[in-house]
Amino acid sequence: MIALRNSRRSVQGFTLLEVIVVVAILAILATVVTLNIADAPGQARQTRAKQDVQTMVNALNLYKLDNFVFPSTEQGLDALVQRPGGQPEAPNWKSGGYLQSKAVPKDPWGRPYLYLNPGRRADIDVYTLGADGRPGGEAENADVGNWVD
Template identity: 60%
Template sequence: MLATALAVHHLRRQDRPTRWRGFTLIEVMVVVVILSILAAVVVPRIMDNPDKARVVKAKQDIRVIKNQLDLYRLHNFRYPTTEQGLEALVQKPAEAAHWQEGGYLDKLPKDPWGKPYQYLSPGQHGDLDIYSLGADGQPGGEGVDADIGNWNLDE
């Protein structure tokens, strides 16, 4: 019995490596370099997504507003004037004889940057213009600062 216990102990001792092996400095450095390269590629894409999401949201809002303005026109035979503005979709203007009960929108949305959407009727790009001035709130601009209007929704 003692011989069996010694033999088992001896086998267990042989199964263990005599020298514990860890990662070498080169292996650790290779992993760090690979992670750095991945971070350099992925982080800019992730950081840019909120701005892209805001642009997509603005385009969706403009499409909804345009659809409701078209419905307003079907009922009233014309679009609201620039003076009446988009408020005509929420509150009945005096000149709207066939205004839809309950309005066309519950409330006017703000653009994703917290500013009101702009409205012109007649517009500079068609019968009407609905647009956001972009992130900077100024006319024109590039990238997320560019104006987003019903005339350039497919860009």
């Protein structure tokens, strides 16, 4: 009879407190995973913007090697894909342009990249204003450019 009572006790299962603790731990883990996954697309867009900016800066440096100057702000990034008119002239502009594509890419949020010559933060500035399209911001809204803060 005593053996039967002891075996029943060992088969009774978890207490309510143990179940609540396990559910709370699972809820915390689910929240952490969800937050990390939810932010992944924003991080991917920021990474793509950084890569695009670096590609265009490299192309602008090649442009300068050929033509001795960067394109003006007015000539813009289009000078990388079609011979620019106006000043400064591009006498040695490379046939086919300086980018692999036939058009200057848009930023990951569908807006044109911005270009300044002279730049405010570097010799030239190539940048995007992030997801919100406004200067400054945090995370996905942060500006992405060729400068080092």
